[in-house]
Amino acid sequence: xxxxxxxxxxxxxxxxxxxxxxxxxxxxxxxxxxxxxxxxxxxxxxxxxxxxxxxxxxxxxxxxxxxxxxxxxxxxxxxxxxxxxxxxxxxxxxxxxxxxxxxxxxxxxxxxxxxxxxxxxxxxxxxxxxxxxxxxxxxxxxxxxxxxxxxxxxxxxxxxxxxxxxxxxxxxxxxxxxxxxxxxxxxxxxxxxxxxxxxxxxxxxxxxxxxxxxxxxxxxxxxxxxxxxxxxxxxxxxxxxxxxxxxxxxxxxxxxxxxxxxxxxxx
Amino acid sequence: xxxxxxxxxxxxxxxxxxxxxxxxxxxxxxxxxxxxxxxxxxxxxxxxxxxxxxxxxxxxxxxxxxxxxxxxxxxxxxxxxxxxxxxxxxxxxxxxxxxxxxxxxxxxxxxxxxxxxxxxxxxxxxxxxxxxxxxxxxxxxxxxxxxxxxxxxxxxxxxxxxxxxxxxxxxxxxxxxxxxxxxxxxxxxxxxxxxxxxxxxxxxxxxxxxxxxxxxxxxxxxxxxxxxxxxxxxxxxxxxxxxxxxxxxxxxxxxxxxxxxxxxxxxxxxxxxxxxxxxxxxxxxxxxxxxxxxxxxxxxxxxxxxxxxxxxxxxxxxxxxxxxxxxxxxxxxxxxxxxxxxxxxxxxxxxxxxxxxxxxxxxxxxxxxxxxxxx
Numbered sequence: 143x144x145x146x147x148x149x150x151x152x153x154x155x156x157x158x159x160x161x162x163x164x165x166x167x168x169x170x171x172x173x174x175x176x177x178x179x180x181x182x183x184x185x186x187x188x189x190x191x192x193x194x195x196x197x198x199x200x201x202x203x204x205x206x207x208x209x210x211x212x213x214x215x216x217x218x219x220x221x222x223x224x225x226x227x228x229x230x231x232x233x234x235x236x237x238x239x240x241x242x243x244x245x246x247x248x249x250x251x252x253x254x255x256x257x258x259x260x261x262x263x264x265x266x267x268x269x270x271x272x273x274x275x276x277x278x279x280x281x282x283x284x285x286x287x288x289x290x291x292x293x294x295x296x297x298x299x300x301x302x303x304x305x306x307x308x309x310x311x312x313x314x315x316x317x318x319x320x321x322x323x324x325x326x327x328x329x330x331x332x333x334x335x336x337x338x339x340x341x342x343x344x345x346x347x348x349x350x351x352x353x354x355x356x357x358x359x360x361x362x363x364x365x366x367x368x369x370x371x372x373x374x375x376x377x378x379x380x381x382x383x384x385x386x387x388x389x390x391x392x393x394x395x396x397x398x399x400x401x402x403x404x405x406x407x408x409x
Numbered sequence: 410x411x412x413x414x415x416x417x418x419x420x421x422x423x424x425x426x427x428x429x430x431x432x433x434x435x436x437x438x439x440x441x442x443x444x445x446x447x448x449x450x451x452x453x454x455x456x457x458x459x460x461x462x463x464x465x466x467x468x469x470x471x472x473x474x475x476x477x478x479x480x481x482x483x484x485x486x487x488x489x490x491x492x493x494x495x496x497x498x499x500x501x502x503x504x505x506x507x508x509x510x511x512x513x514x515x516x517x518x519x520x521x522x523x524x525x526x527x528x529x530x531x532x533x534x535x536x537x538x539x540x541x542x543x544x545x546x547x548x549x550x551x552x553x554x555x556x557x558x559x560x561x562x563x564x565x566x567x568x569x570x571x572x573x574x575x576x577x578x579x580x581x582x583x584x585x586x587x588x589x590x591x592x593x594x595x596x597x598x599x600x601x602x603x604x605x606x607x608x609x610x611x612x613x614x615x616x617x618x619x620x621x622x623x624x625x626x627x628x629x630x631x632x633x634x635x636x637x638x639x640x641x642x643x644x645x646x647x648x649x650x651x652x653x654x655x656x657x658x659x660x661x662x663x664x665x666x667x668x669x670x671x672x673x674x675x676x677x678x679x680x681x682x683x684x685x686x687x688x689x690x691x692x693x694x695x696x697x698x699x700x701x702x703x704x705x706x707x708x709x710x711x712x713x714x715x716x717x718x719x720x721x722x723x724x725x726x727x728x729x730x731x732x733x734x735x736x737x738x739x740x741x742x743x744x745x746x747x748x749x750x751x752x753x754x755x756x757x758x759x760x761x762x763x764x765x766x767x768x769x770x771x772x773x774x775x776x777x778x779x780x781x782x783x784x
Contacts (some may be wrong), residue, residue, distance in 0.1 A: 214771055229780040253772070264781045270776060272762055380537075 147178045149404055153206045153334040155192070155399025157215030160251030160279060161364060162187035164195035165394040166206070169240075170402030175199050176391050182251060183215025192221070212240045214252075226400050228393045229255055229268050236360050236394030237263035239386045243357035247346055247375065248392075249382070251363035257347035258356065269352045277345025279364050280316045282371070288321050289331050293368075297326040299335045300370025307337030312372065317341060335370060343374035350379065357381060362389040413634065415502030416605045416627045416738060423611040427463060431502070434461040443453050443559070444506035445517065446524065447487060448673045449533065449707055451693040452577050452695075453683070454556050457571040458563055462502060464613025466674060467491050469653040469767050479521050485736045486765040487512050487649065492521070495502070501525040505562045507555065509533055510767060511705040512739050526755065527562050531555045535707040537698040548694035556690070572689040582617040583679035585624040589671060593633040594627055594724050596778070597666030598637030602657040609675045642784050643668040645720045647713070647747075648732030648763060649740065650674035656732075656763070659774050663781035668724040671717055677703050704739035713743065721756055728757040730777075733766040757784065 149168055155408065160182045163385040166174040177194035181187040196202055203221065213220035219225075232248045237259060246257040254271040259279040271277060286293040307329050310317050317338075324334050350359075359381055365371050366389035376383045386392060423430045424601045431442045442461040445452055452462040467490030476492035486494075500506060503526040508519040512534050520779075522528045531551045534544040556567055586609060593600050600608075608627065613618045641664030650672055651657065660667070670676045681700060686692035700706050702716040707770065717729050733740060744760070760782045761773050 214775075225778075227775050230782045253775075265779070266582065268779060268783075269770060271759075272761040290632060 150207050150402060151201055151205050152392040152395035152398045152405065153195075153203075153209040153221075154231070154399070154401060155188070155209065155211045155216075155222065156184045156213040156231065156391075156397060157188050157211065157219060158213045158228075158364075158393075159253070160283075161390065162191035163213075163216075163394040164191045165391055166195055166201070167296050167395070167398035167402060170399060170406070173395070174201070174396070175389065178390055181374030182374035183213070183218065185297065187214060188219060208401040210401040210404070212393050212397045218339070223401070225402065226397060227258060228265050229270075230265065231393045231400065232362055233257050233259060233263070233265050233267050233396065234399050235392035236362055236386060236393070237394065238395065238399055240358065240384060242358045243360040243384075245350060245353070245359045245408050247350060247359065247361045247366075248361060248363040249278060249342070249346055249361075249371070250363040254278050254346050254363075255338060256289070256346070256353040258353045267353050269281050269349050271345065273347065277342050281317070281342060282365065282368065284314055284318055285321055285335075287336060288318055289325075289338075291331060291335065294336055297367070297369035297371065298338075299332050300331040300339055300368075300373060303336035304330070305333050306340050307333045309334070309337040309341040336374070339368070339370045339374035340378070342371050343378040346375055347378045355379065358384055360384045361385060362386055362392040363391045366390075366401045411626065411630075413600075413627065413630045416623060416630070417600070417608060419623065420611040420627075421593060421604070421607040423606040425616050428502075428616040429609075431461060431463055434616065441504035441563070442502070443501055443563075443681070444489070444503040444510045444524075446506065448509065448511065448515075448703070449469075449697070449700070450509050451696075452553070452574060453554050453689075453693060454552065454559060454567060454573040455507070456528055456575040456578065457567045458559060458565045460563060460565075461616060462613075463503065463608075464674075465491055465500065465506070466610075466650060469765055470496060475767055476506050479523070482516075483736045484514050484517075485649075485734055485738075486517050487734065487761070489703070490516065490765045491733045492501040492523070495524040498525070504557060505529060507531070507559075510735075511535070514738075519769045523670045529555055529558045529562070532778050533697055533706070535701075537706065538708050538710070541698050545691065545694045548697050549688070549690045552693055560561050565741055569689060576683045576689055576692060577582045578618050578621070580682040582612065582621040582684055583622075585621045586612065586679040587676075588628050589631070589663065594643075594666075596631065596634065596636055596639075596667035597641070597643065597668060598639035599631060599634055602660050602665075602667055603654045604656075606651065606657060606675075611672075624741055630686070632747055639647065639666060640664070641666055641724060642727045642781060643728045645669045645671065645717055645724065645729045647671035647717055647729060648673070648736055650763065651716075652763070652765070655763070659770060659777050662774075663776065663777050665781065669720045671702060671713070671720065673703055673705075704737075704743040711743065711750075713747050714747050714754075715749070718750065718754045718756055728759065728780070730780070731760045732763050734764050 179187040179191040211219035216225040248255045248323045257268045444454045455462040467487045475496040508530045510516040519530045534547040683696040
């Protein structure tokens with residue numbers, strides 16, 4: 143009989159601007175463990191997410207064959223064997239989860255990206271938001287504070303809107319002033335929340351239009367957990383947008399897959 | 410004989426210390442210096458007067474505060490920086506400053522000059538291609554007025570002979586710069602991107618025949634140098650300028666070599682020679698109407714895409730990287746056209762944003778790393 147094949151564990155770590163994510167993968171396809179800590183680069187997040195992803199597991203860091211770090215904090219992860227950009231990692235992770243994906247919308251803490259994939263899952267084109275937090279997770283964070291609605295509840299509140307308010311998509315600071323003005327005019331918070339999501343959608347979709355839109359359109363990143371933002375993006379594009387499971391973790395998943403590929407196909 | 414390293418150190422000394430270069434010139438010649446605002450100027454007229462033309466391309470990592478009183482927040486980053494520097498008195502030792510006004514921002518900036526040096530504003534005709542003869546006459550007249558104003562301010566007379574000589578000096582420098590760029594492309598592992606930039610940038614702060622002499626010596630050394638192994642990606646870059654050094658470091662970090670540029674601060678200023686003409690002012694005028702490939706020089710045929718696509722072919726490049734000056738609306742308006750031309754020609758491309766105020770380069774890093782992974 144053939145000799146036994148050793149199990150290969152790989153680790154993907156995605157250190158973003160506002161959260162830290164990790165995925166342990168077995169043999170390049172099975173997720174053994176995954177973890178998210180809601181603080182990112184420059185905080186305790188990277189250390190804590192590493193601790194958390196191994197919690198309750200029979201394996202430790204010594205059992206990991208290869209580690210790939212991604213995200214803004216990728217170069218500060220000392221455990222990493224290699225750093226790969228988050229755009230490549232999200233594309234890899236999304237294509238693994240949903241091979242029919244051709245357009246990816248990734249909205250994270252301070253970045254928004256649109257990525258177009260070819261039929262092989264390779265990146266054909268990508269664009270990022272310019273240096274401005276409008277249309278990103280940070281934008282929603284600020285609005286949540288002004289509106290006194292916890293961030294996780296923003297998505298649900300969105301669906302109680304009767305008429306979407308207009309909130310500019312130009313600048314987070316200007317938009318915050320607009321929201322305060324709308325509040326003082328007595329516009330309902332539900333309608334303002336929908337307007338805030340429309341503002342995010344307007345920014346994100348401008349990237350999609352630039353990169354070229356081909357279905358299936360898949361969304362990932364922390365903002366994909368906000369059903370209201372997804373609804374606004376669908377309405378703006380006039381297309382169905384698929385949100386993958388654990389959308390915040392696709393970057394770490396892609397990193398873990400790249401790590402596996404590095405072990406079986408070394409450069 | 411100097412080594413490549415020694416010569417590049419001399420170029421870098423000039424590029425990094427323009428004030429010292431100006432002071433040295435004044436000490437050596439007893440003449441002064443004239444500021445040249447971006448982007449295009451018949452510098453030869455200043456050179457013929459015996460004065461040192463000094464490029465005014467802003468500065469990196471400069472906190473912009475006072476300039477906000479005079480410029481809208483969305484004025485391009487070079488102009489924000491230049492306005493801050495002039496309010497700080499950095500340009501006060503210049504004997505004059507020459508403004509061309511080929512874009513709205515420069516036009517408005519020319520009306521807000523706050524430095525002590527007298528300013529001379531001139532207009533480039535934008536009917537360059539559709540009515541070339543008329544545009545030549547108009548440009549020649551503008552240059553004649555510029556020359557007269559300069560003579561009055563500096564109290565010198567600029568002869569036809571001196572102007573013809575300066576045109577020859579500049580054409581020789583342009584040829585040396587083109588050769589330098591090509592030699593670097595042939596051996597991309599030899600000269601770092603920062604050094605390539607410093608060598609070219611130094612021409613903005615040096616008397617051109619001196620720059621040419623040093624550059625010819627450097628070109629000879631590069632030509633005879635051993636080939637350095639290079640396994641990265643060859644790219645053509647386009648835009649107004651590609652600074653600061655931190656961005657060039659990121660290019661190198663991800664294995665990019667610049668094999669040709671289409672930067673206003675670099676090749677666009679030496680891509681074409683000034684043609685021969687009995688009338689040197691008309692020769693300079695014809696250089697403007699013949700000039701191609703910049704968003705600030707109107708051409709309805711939009712030849713920039715073809716220039717870049719041809720550069721990709723000529724230099725065996727893997728891609729074009731568009732270095733978009735933040736809030737440079739002429740370049741931003743042309744970008745969608747470029748994208749269509751790249752797509753039609755199958756040229757891979759990326760855009761990064763250039764901002765003289767920024768000290769954070771993570772977005773640029775992510776874009777360049779991803780692009781290197783895609784290529």
